[in-house]
Amino acid sequence: QTVVTQEPSLTVSPGGTVTLTCGSSTGAVTSGHYPNWLQQKPGQAPRTLIYRTSNKHSWTPARFSGSLFGGKAALTLSGAQPEDEAEYYCLLYYGGPRVFGGGTKLTVL
Amino acid sequence: DVQLVESGGGLVQPGGSLRLSCLASGFNFSTYAMHWVRQAPGKGLEYVSAISFSGGGTFYADSVKGRFTISRDNSKNTLYLQMSSLRGEDTAVYYCVKDFQLGFDYWGQGTLVTVSS
Numbered sequence: 674q675t676v677v678t679q680e681p682s683l684t685v686s687p688g689g690t691v692t693l694t695c696g697s698s699t700g701a702v703t704s705g706h707y708p709n710w711l712q713q714k715p716g717q718a719p720r721t722l723i724y725r726t727s728n729k730h731s732w733t734p735a736r737f738s739g740s741l742f743g744g745k746a747a748l749t750l751s752g753a754q755p756e757d758e759a760e761y762y763c764l765l766y767y768g769g770p771r772v773f774g775g776g777t778k779l780t781v782l
Numbered sequence: 783d784v785q786l787v788e789s790g791g792g793l794v795q796p797g798g799s800l801r802l803s804c805l806a807s808g809f810n811f812s813t814y815a816m817h818w819v820r821q822a823p824g825k826g827l828e829y830v831s832a833i834s835f836s837g838g839g840t841f842y843a844d845s846v847k848g849r850f851t852i853s854r855d856n857s858k859n860t861l862y863l864q865m866s867s868l869r870g871e872d873t874a875v876y877y878c879v880k881d882f883q884l885g886f887d888y889w890g891q892g893t894l895v896t897v898s899s
Contacts, residue, residue, distance in 0.1 A: 707884040708885075711886070713827075718892055719819075721886045721887055721889070724883055724886070724887070725883055764886065766884050766885070770829070770841065772829060773826060773828065
């Protein structure tokens with residue numbers, strides 16, 4: 674049973690920078706896991722912010738960026754806004770199965 | 783604009799069956815793989831099933847294997863999830879999701895399935 678791990682919760686100050694990470698129980702996360710990052714606000718469907726590690730969709734605010742760091746996928750938010758308060762999930766591809774991380778609740782305070 | 787509209791959710795008794803549908807528009811449906819993802823109340827996202835663009839390839843999470851069947855009708859731009867032998871732990875909002883480069887881009891708004899007597 675593959676487990677994808679994320680920080681349960683993080684807090685960032687308005688205008689600040691925070692990095693969320695996504696690890697895999699099978700070893701280092703690589704570009705071959707095609708990491709995706711999703712944002713979900715209460716009562717809403719998720720929306721995908723980042724695909725293939727670092728690529729942004731047309732609707733992704735420029736302040737979000739994706740990368741690989743220290744064997745994990747990472748989502749960095751630079752210049753946090755109050756509207757960025759949400760749950761963030763990573764998704765990894767394992768050659769067929771996809772697995773979600775447990776989510777990180779990000780508070781902007 | 784891309785739209786994914788799920789339907790078919792509702793209340794069903796344990797052991798019962800339900801078929802979810804997802805009507806897609808705004809893109810060439812027949813050229814994209816599609817996925818179902820679910821979210822139990824107050825919980826995280828769980829990957830459920832996937833189907834290739836042609837319907838010739840499918841994948842199921844262990845939790846639903848043998849009970850759920852994913853299918854598609856490209857002539858109707860519609861994705862389906864046939865669910866049988868439903869259990870309480872299948873209670874969730876079910877999302878239809880469009881594949882994009884081995885990840886996701888567009889999500890539907892979801893349909894709630896409640897399994898209870």
